[in-house]
Amino acid sequence: MSDTWIDIGGIDEIPQKGSRVVKTVSGDVAVFRTSGDTVFALRDRCPHKGGPLSQGIVHGTSVTCPLHNWVIGLDSGSAQGNDKGCTRRFPVKVEAGRIYLDVALALPRVA
Amino acid sequence: MRQKLVIIGNGMAPGRMLENLLEAAPDAYEVTIFNAEPRVNYDRIMLSPVLSGEKTFEEIVIHGDGWYIKHGITLYKGCKIKAIDRAAKTVTSDTGIVESYDKLVIATGSVPFIIPVPGNDMAGVLTYRDLDDVNAMMIAAKSRGNAVVIGGGLLGLEAAAGLAEQGMKVTVIHIMPTLMERQLDPAAGHLLKKAVEERGITVLNGANTKAITGTIRVEAVELADGTIVPADIVVMAVGIRPNSALGKESGLEVKRGIVVDDQMRTSDPDVFALGECAEHRGMVYGLVAPLYEMAGILAKTLVAEPAAYAGSVTATKLKVTGINLFSAGDFAEGEDREEIVLRDARQGIYKRLVLKNNRIVGAVLYGETTDGAWFFDMLKRSIDISEMRDTLIFGQSYQGGTPLDPTAAVAALPDDAEICGCNGICKGKITGAIEKLGLKNVDDVRSHTKASASCGSCTGLVEQLLKGKLGDAFNPSAIQPMCGCTDLGHDDVRRLIVAKSIKNIPALMQELNWKTSCGCAKCRPALNYYLLATWPGDYVDDSQSRFINERVHANIQKDGTYSVVPRMWGGVTSAKELRAIADVVDKFAIPSVKCTGGQRIDLLGVKKDDLPAVWSDLNAAGMVSGHAYGKALRTVKTCVGTDWCRFGTQDSTGLGIKLEKFMWGSWTPAKVKMAVSGCPRNCAEATCKDVGVICVDSGYEIHFAGAAGLDIKGTEVLGHVKTEEEAIEVIAALVQLYREQGRYLERIYKWAKRVGSTSIKAAVLVDVWKRKALYERFVLAQSFLQKDPWEERAKGVASHEFRPMADLTFKQAAE
Numbered sequence: 001m002s003d004t005w006i007d008i009g010g011i012d013e014i015p016q017k018g019s020r021v022v023k024t025v026s027g028d029v030a031v032f033r034t035s036g037d038t039v040f041a042l043r044d045r046c047p048h049k050g051g052p053l054s055q056g057i058v059h060g061t062s063v064t065c066p067l068h069n070w071v072i073g074l075d076s077g078s079a080q081g082n083d084k085g086c087t088r089r090f091p092v093k094v095e096a097g098r099i100y101l102d103v104a105l106a107l108p109r110v111a
Numbered sequence: 112m113r114q115k116l117v118i119i120g121n122g123m124a125p126g127r128m129l130e131n132l133l134e135a136a137p138d139a140y141e142v143t144i145f146n147a148e149p150r151v152n153y154d155r156i157m158l159s160p161v162l163s164g165e166k167t168f169e170e171i172v173i174h175g176d177g178w179y180i181k182h183g184i185t186l187y188k189g190c191k192i193k194a195i196d197r198a199a200k201t202v203t204s205d206t207g208i209v210e211s212y213d214k215l216v217i218a219t220g221s222v223p224f225i226i227p228v229p230g231n232d233m234a235g236v237l238t239y240r241d242l243d244d245v246n247a248m249m250i251a252a253k254s255r256g257n258a259v260v261i262g263g264g265l266l267g268l269e270a271a272a273g274l275a276e277q278g279m280k281v282t283v284i285h286i287m288p289t290l291m292e293r294q295l296d297p298a299a300g301h302l303l304k305k306a307v308e309e310r311g312i313t314v315l316n317g318a319n320t321k322a323i324t325g326t327i328r329v330e331a332v333e334l335a336d337g338t339i340v341p342a343d344i345v346v347m348a349v350g351i352r353p354n355s356a357l358g359k360e361s362g363l364e365v366k367r368g369i370v371v372d373d374q375m376r377t378s379d380p381d382v383f384a385l386g387e388c389a390e391h392r393g394m395v396y397g398l399v400a401p402l403y404e405m406a407g408i409l410a411k412t413l414v415a416e417p418a419a420y421a422g423s424v425t426a427t428k429l430k431v432t433g434i435n436l437f438s439a440g441d442f443a444e445g446e447d448r449e450e451i452v453l454r455d456a457r458q459g460i461y462k463r464l465v466l467k468n469n470r471i472v473g474a475v476l477y478g479e480t481t482d483g484a485w486f487f488d489m490l491k492r493s494i495d496i497s498e499m500r501d502t503l504i505f506g507q508s509y510q511g512g513t514p515l516d517p518t519a520a521v522a523a524l525p526d527d528a529e530i531c532g533c534n535g536i537c538k539g540k541i542t543g544a545i546e547k548l549g550l551k552n553v554d555d556v557r558s559h560t561k562a563s564a565s566c567g568s569c570t571g572l573v574e575q576l577l578k579g580k581l582g583d584a585f586n587p588s589a590i591q592p593m594c595g596c597t598d599l600g601h602d603d604v605r606r607l608i609v610a611k612s613i614k615n616i617p618a619l620m621q622e623l624n625w626k627t628s629c630g631c632a633k634c635r636p637a638l639n640y641y642l643l644a645t646w647p648g649d650y651v652d653d654s655q656s657r658f659i660n661e662r663v664h665a666n667i668q669k670d671g672t673y674s675v676v677p678r679m680w681g682g683v684t685s686a687k688e689l690r691a692i693a694d695v696v697d698k699f700a701i702p703s704v705k706c707t708g709g710q711r712i713d714l715l716g717v718k719k720d721d722l723p724a725v726w727s728d729l730n731a732a733g734m735v736s737g738h739a740y741g742k743a744l745r746t747v748k749t750c751v752g753t754d755w756c757r758f759g760t761q762d763s764t765g766l767g768i769k770l771e772k773f774m775w776g777s778w779t780p781a782k783v784k785m786a787v788s789g790c791p792r793n794c795a796e797a798t799c800k801d802v803g804v805i806c807v808d809s810g811y812e813i814h815f816a817g818a819a820g821l822d823i824k825g826t827e828v829l830g831h832v833k834t835e836e837e838a839i840e841v842i843a844a845l846v847q848l849y850r851e852q853g854r855y856l857e858r859i860y861k862w863a864k865r866v867g868s869t870s871i872k873a874a875v876l877v878d879v880w881k882r883k884a885l886y887e888r889f890v891l892a893q894s895f896l897q898k899d900p901w902e903e904r905a906k907g908v909a910s911h912e913f914r915p916m917a918d919l920t921f922k923q924a925a926e
Binding site: 023024067 | 627628629630631632635636654655656658659660663667669670671911915916917918919920
């Protein structure tokens with residue numbers, strides 16, 4: 001498992017309350033940095049209509065999708081409030097100012 | 112067997128009397144009303160706001176049809192009583208209805224006084240008394256012609272202001288040397304004249320009407336000194352007299368009005384008179400407060416409760432938006448009288464108290480009227496003021512050493528102090544109702560106590576009472592909080608940003624007790640805008656609080672690509688620009704090119720990573736960001752004007768380009784779309800824009816507050832100016848006022864509706880100094896904002912926005 005952690009960059013490369021995209025073969029991953037410097041990673045697709053969550057406004061530990069204002073929890077990937085839906089989470093960790101993404105889940109599944 | 116009560120007249124006085132009667136004894140009478148007007152009971156005091164367009168008739172109805180049905184009252188609308196037979200105890204209407212009564216109430220009100228001059232019955236001569244008059248004036252006003260109002264009293268000035276608001280050129284002819292001389296002394300009358308003239312109304316004092324002239328309909332008013340004032344309509348507002356004809360014809364005692372005793376009984380014990388048609392102890396009244404007092408007395412008399420009317424001291428307020436005027440009591444000069452006067456001509460404040468034996472007998476407040484209720488209360492209760500004489504004129508908050516805050520000042524009023532003059536509601540009744548009935552807001556207080564339900568000028572006092580009783584639980588005027596992160600509304604936040612000198616979002620959330628750690632997607636963009644608009648040059652824009660479109664300066668599309676709209680000044684382009692656009696489309700394989708509604712070209716489906724390079728190429732051809740993505744100046748649409756059009760009256764294209772070059776880059780509460788049409792044929796569709804200009808031979812007609820989206824609304828006319836420079840200055844001032852007052856995402860038409868077009872016109876058109884100050888603030892803001900965001904980004908600003916953080920596809924593919 002540990003060999004699937006990939007260094008994707010420094011935490012400072014993402015603005016606080018912001019997000020950047022990591023391109024993978026199975027689609028874009030949105031990596032978020034909160035105002036408290038916690039980092040989360042979600043598939044960059046809103047469960048509603050596929051909007052790019054990486055382009056949304058980050059507040060607390062949520063992001064508001066830019067297309068139709070669904071609010072998605074960064075820790076759960078689930079839609080908040082009365083909306084129902086979930087987007088995939090990816091394991092992510094910060095060590096010595098570097099962000100590591102576990103891309104095992106993002107790799108194409110080989111039988 | 113229920114007694115039969117017949118009421119002649121359905122104005123505010125009998126309406127109030129019935130409310131009181133139904134409350135005291137709902138089943139005592141079978142009630143029949145004859146109303147000569149073909150409608151229900153409405154708030155006659157509010158006719159002026161209807162005339163000025165601030166309210167609709169529906170909004171001023173007091174009792175709708177349902178009310179009469181609910182209470183089993185028979186209402187004959189448009190039915191005039193022509194005879195009373197006191198022996199048979201019947202009344203007969205002009206439509207032939209005969210109704211018998213046990214008790215009869217005459218409440219026929221008053222009739223306008225028509226001055227006896229030739230031509231006074233000509234078509235186009237109106238009075239100002241009921242809704243029919245208002246409708247006639249509003250129809251006449253559509254001509255935008257000349258109106259003459261004869262009479263510079265309360266009614267005349269309200270009519271004049273309303274007609275001016277409707278776009279007419281108004282002249283007020285007043286026979287006395289100063290305006291409202293019955294309520295105001297000459298000094299206050301002079302200030303009032305100035306304020307009225309600032310609204311574009313001509314005032315002729317000491318002017319005696321000799322004749323009204325015209326062939327088929329009125330064309331002019333001729334004065335005794337030979338002056339001819341052109342007039343498409345003439346409104347007579349010189350006064351009213353009691354409508355006591357029915358009383359006289361039926362043999363009741365009538366002097367000026369129908370004479371009544373302290374129980375409102377006429378010389379016939381079963382016949383009562385109420386309101387403006389009644390004369391009590393030699394006095395007739397034309398203001399609503401005494402009429403409501405009489406209504407209360409009569410209701411008690413009718414259910415045989417002891418009650419006596421002792422006459423009223425009256426206070427007056429002028430209901431013209433933007434002019435604050437209060438007067439009460441008597442202020443004739445006399446040897447036994449002294450006066451205290453406070454003057455501040457620059458601020459337009461004038462206060463005068465007339466004292467007799469250390470008691471207030473008269474008060475005139477102009478410009479600043481908040482202490483009116485306090486002075487009036489002391490006047491009515493004849494309080495000895497010698498203790499506070501030194502500071503009396505400064506008002507209630509200066510008594511007792513330290514200034515009180517407004518809530519404490521109102522809390523300090525005694526329980527029997529009158530709060531609502533129209534309805535005669537004292538403080539104790541309001542606070543009692545708030546406590547007993549658990550009232551939460553002004554609307555509750557209105558529906559339960561009637562306080563602030565008529566002219567509304569005591570709304571502030573009622574709010575203070577609610578605040579005093581409910582503390583923080585009272586949300587003034589039921590303010591909608593900005594979002595779930597705060598209880599504060601938009602206006603409070605804007606006010607506090609200035610008051611507390613708050614300069615960034617984290618400080619704001621700390622100071623104003625935000626409930627979330629860093630706001631949400633609703634409040635953060637709003638706060639970012641408010642701070643940016645309040646502190647030009649000082650505030651550092653927080654891009655993380657911007658919606659994605661404004662963060663990356665392009666419009667996000669449903670598939671996550673973006674659209675790009677380069678600016679084309681005034682909708683004008685060239686071969687060079689078109690060629691550059693075509694090249695960009697080819698180079699970046701942009702799938703779709705389309706014209707927008709604002710005369711621009713939209714490139715759709717641009718990949719985010721390509722945006723800086725696309726902009727760089729467009730910049731190279733001289734094009735900058737079109738801000739099609741922003742709460743900002745979007746487009747100025749134009750027609751070809753005098754350049755090409757055979758009908759064009761001015762260079763509309765040129766003005767549109769000037770406006771756009773001057774105003775682009777400015778951030779606003781919501782998007783702003785403009786247009787300039789070269790003639791009234793209006794090919795640029797300027798009359799549905801946020802701001803529009805219609806060029807005419809004599810200059811430029813500036814329009815605003817139109818909409819053609821979710822709502823469709825034609826613009827309102829802001830005013831007419833003669834030169835391009837003036838047009839640009841007025842429009843910049845208008846947009847700046849909107850930048851300062853608008854709530855985030857509130858378009859101009861909604862802002863105008865909320866704050867009132869009159870106040871906007873006053874600030875950007877009438878008051879030249881305010882306009883200049885607004886204009887200068889706009890120019891200052893532009894000096895920081897007018898930078899092409901595309902150019903900055905093409906050169907590398909915020910590059911993280913446009914590049915992925917990492918691309919693992921290659922690496923993964925290799926594995």
